[in-house]
Amino acid sequence: MRRTWITLILLALFILEGSVLPWLLPAVWQSRVLVAPDFVLVVILYLAMYINRHLALVYGLSFGMLHDMVYGPMLGSYSFSMGLTAYLIGLAFRRPHLQIVSSLFLAALGDFLFQMVHYGVYRLFNLLQTPFEWVLTHAILPSVLLNALFALLIYVPFRKLADRRAVAAEDPDE
Amino acid sequence: MFKFLGNKRLFILMIGLIFFIALMGLTLGRAKMIWPEKALKDTISWTQGLFYKPARYIAGLFEDVRELRTVYQENRVLRQTLSQYARDTALLNQLESENKRLKEELAFTERQKEANHYRYRIAQVVSLSPDPYNRTVTINLGAKDGIRENMAVVSTSGLLGRTVQVSDFYTNVQLLSDINDATNESKAIAVTVQGKEDSFGIIEKFDPETGMLVMTKIPQTDPIAEGDTVVTSGLGQVFPAGIEVGKVVSKEVGEFGITYKAMIKPFSSFEHLKEVFVVEMPELR
Numbered sequence: 001m002r003r004t005w006i007t008l009i010l011l012a013l014f015i016l017e018g019s020v021l022p023w024l025l026p027a028v029w030q031s032r033v034l035v036a037p038d039f040v041l042v043v044i045l046y047l048a049m050y051i052n053r054h055l056a057l058v059y060g061l062s063f064g065m066l067h068d069m070v071y072g073p074m075l076g077s078y079s080f081s082m083g084l085t086a087y088l089i090g091l092a093f094r095r096p097h098l099q100i101v102s103s104l105f106l107a108a109l110g111d112f113l114f115q116m117v118h119y120g121v122y123r124l125f126n127l128l129q130t131p132f133e134w135v136l137t138h139a140i141l142p143s144v145l146l147n148a149l150f151a152l153l154i155y156v157p158f159r160k161l162a163d164r165r166a167v168a169a170e171d172p173d174e
Numbered sequence: 175m176f177k178f179l180g181n182k183r184l185f186i187l188m189i190g191l192i193f194f195i196a197l198m199g200l201t202l203g204r205a206k207m208i209w210p211e212k213a214l215k216d217t218i219s220w221t222q223g224l225f226y227k228p229a230r231y232i233a234g235l236f237e238d239v240r241e242l243r244t245v246y247q248e249n250r251v252l253r254q255t256l257s258q259y260a261r262d263t264a265l266l267n268q269l270e271s272e273n274k275r276l277k278e279e280l281a282f283t284e285r286q287k288e289a290n291h292y293r294y295r296i297a298q299v300v301s302l303s304p305d306p307y308n309r310t311v312t313i314n315l316g317a318k319d320g321i322r323e324n325m326a327v328v329s330t331s332g333l334l335g336r337t338v339q340v341s342d343f344y345t346n347v348q349l350l351s352d353i354n355d356a357t358n359e360s361k362a363i364a365v366t367v368q369g370k371e372d373s374f375g376i377i378e379k380f381d382p383e384t385g386m387l388v389m390t391k392i393p394q395t396d397p398i399a400e401g402d403t404v405v406t407s408g409l410g411q412v413f414p415a416g417i418e419v420g421k422v423v424s425k426e427v428g429e430f431g432i433t434y435k436a437m438i439k440p441f442s443s444f445e446h447l448k449e450v451f452v453v454e455m456p457e458l459r
Contacts, residue, residue, distance in 0.1 A: 015218065018301035018312075019225035023233035023446065030445040031351075031385060034306035069211045070218050071303035071310040071346065073338075073359055074204075076197040078305075080190070119307070125202055126356045128307045134383055139306045 002165060003055075006047070010063055013039045018071070034139040035146050038111055040067075042151045043158070044086045045110040049103060050162040053090025060086035073127060081117040085110050096162070100155055107151035108144050115140040203358050212341040219312050219344040223300035230448060285456075292414050293454040294328075295319070299447045300344065308352055311335070313450060316343040324361065324412050326453040332418040332441030333406065334450055336361065345452075350387065350419075351444045355379045365389060365419055366407040370397045374407070377419065377438065384437065387420060392434040398422060404438050414455050 021037045022030065029035040040063050048056035064079030072078065089110040098106070119135055122128050207215065277287055297313040315321050317340045325337045327347050339346040353360035355378040362378035373396050375389040392398060402422045408415025420438040428435040 015221050016225065017304045019222040020229040021304065022302040023226075023229040027443070027445040030309070031443070034382070036306040037304050066214070066218070067305075069207075069214050071305060071308070071312075073202065073308055073310075074198045075201040076194045080194040080198075083190075118305075121198065122307055125198060126354075127359060128354060129356055129379075130307075130382055138382075143306065 006043075006059070010040055010043055010059065013043065014063060014066065029142070032138075033142050036115075036139065036143040037150070038114065038143065038147050039150050041082055041085070041111060041114055042107055042147050043154065044082065045089050045107050046103070046151070046154070046158050046162075048086045048090030048110075049093060049098060049106060050096055050158070051165070053087055053094055056086040056090050057083050060084075074125070077118065077121045081114050081121065084117060085114040088113065100152075103155065104148055104151055108148040111144050111147045112140065115143060207339055207341055215341045216316075216343050219300050219314070219341075222312070223298070223314060226300050227298070233446070288456045290415070291456060294451040295321075295454055297345075297450055297452055299450060302447070309349055309444065310338075311347040311349060311447060311450075312344050313347055313452070314344060315452060316341055316345055318342050320454070321345050321452060325455075326406075326413045326417060328417055328451050328453060329442040329447070329449075330451075331443075332420065333363075333413070334442050334444070334447075336412070337452065347450070349444050350440060350442075351380050351382070353378065353380050361412050362410065363413055363419070364407045364409040365404050367398050367422075368403040368405045368418070370402070371407075373398050374409075375404075375436065377404075381437075385439075386423060387438040387440055389422075389436045389438050390428055390433065392425075392428070392436060394432075394434065396434065398425060398434075398436060400425060404436075414453050417453070 017037050017039055025035055025037070041060070044056050044059050044063065047059060060082035061079050064077075064082035065075070067078040067082075068075045089106060093106050119128075119132070119140070295315060297315040299311055300314050301312045303310040313327070321337060321340050323337055323340055327334045327336060333350060335347045335349040335352075337345045338348045348360065353362075355362070360378075362376045365375050365377055367373040373392075375392040375396070375398065377387050377389045379388050380386070381388055389404065400422050404419045404422060406413045406415055406417045406419060418441055420440040423437045423439050425434055425436045
């Protein structure tokens with residue numbers, strides 16, 4: 001039941017990321033600075049932190065694969081990076097009682113890790129040759145900031161959902 | 175060593191890594207999509223199309239208010255251009271009829287006559303990839319409308335990109351801002367200069383740091399100069415001839431000192447896209 005809701009919310013975010021976000025972000029953020037909204041990933045990272053890393057892994061792999069099928073030049077790049085990031089964050093930092101600052105920091109860290117893996121994969125397959133220093137300051141760090149902002153936005157509603165679930169079921173997944 | 179491998183988690187990670195690297199390598203640069211992929215692509219793109227248009231109108235409203243001040247200036251320039259255009263059209267009609275008459279006298283075949291007759295198909299943008307290094311644009315024309323891979327896509331101001339993956343009702347477009355000379359993923363574009371058609375060069379990469387296209391392999395004796403308008407030459411047989419690409423900003427000696435390279439500022443902007451045109455070339459059989 002809950003999982004249906006999570007899937008629907010993630011799907012809605014995925015659709016909005018490609019259709020509405022390009023219009024909300026200023027044109028300069030899409031040319032001079034390359035800001036990438038990874039809102040699906042932020043929600044998956046929260047799932048990894050508060051609920052269960054295996055669930056997050058499955059969501060990361062499947063929504064990554066969805067991205068690859070819809071936009072990608074190849075299958076598996078988003079799937080791999082999202083799944084790996086979600087699992088690693090869940091493995092290292094799964095604490096159901098994280099405070100707001102630390103969870104924001106972890107969301108930003110996860111997004112940073114994801115962007116690094118993503119850039120690494122593209123460099124490995126020679127899909128881009130932009131030097132790392134430029135990408136770090138013009139693409140990765142601005143994206144991490146935007147996604148941390150989104151993480152702040154959804155922190156309270158997500159926390160409420162996760163806490164209610166923990167009280168109701170005393171954490172049945174682990 | 176055995177203990178290291180015995181670590182189940184690490185083992186699964188290794189298997190995952192091998193699996194994904196193999197998957198990425200195998201699917202990189204494929205043009206054909208399998209049917210579940212096509213169905214998924216069409217469904218998602220259709221849903222995104224529902225949101226893209228309203229978002230565009232709302233964002234457009236704010237942009238209109240901001241641009242109100244420049245409209246007067248723009249209007250004046252446009253009026254001047256229009257009178258120029260009327261004169262050019264008269265000349266063009268005359269030349270066209272003369273050209274037609276000459277072609278008939280020289281007994282051109284029907285196919286030869288049609289070779290430069292391009293059709294522009296209008297398409298609406300339905301979504302834009304959030305991936306910062308690969309900003310794939312999806313448009314609402316697909317295989318059912320006769321779209322194939324490697325067709326040129328233009329905006330009202332100039333060349334925009336080419337179609338890469340075609341599903342039944344939607345098509346992915348690779349923008350010029352993602353082309354790169356190291357991969358088979360992108361095609362180089364043979365270009366020339368408007369008014370100096372013996373000039374030659376190839377655009378094969380985009381430099382995101384400066385936002386300009388890099389035109390290479392320009393011969394030393396080439397007449398290209400700063401401020402020239404660069405158009406496609408059609409020599410590559412992928413892009414049709416005569417589509418405006420951009421303006422030459424600078425010209426310098428290339429990497430090996432044998433040929434020149436020029437930096438080109440593209441005419442089209444690659445963000446906040448609304449309508450684009452797919453150029454249909456007559457079949458080259």
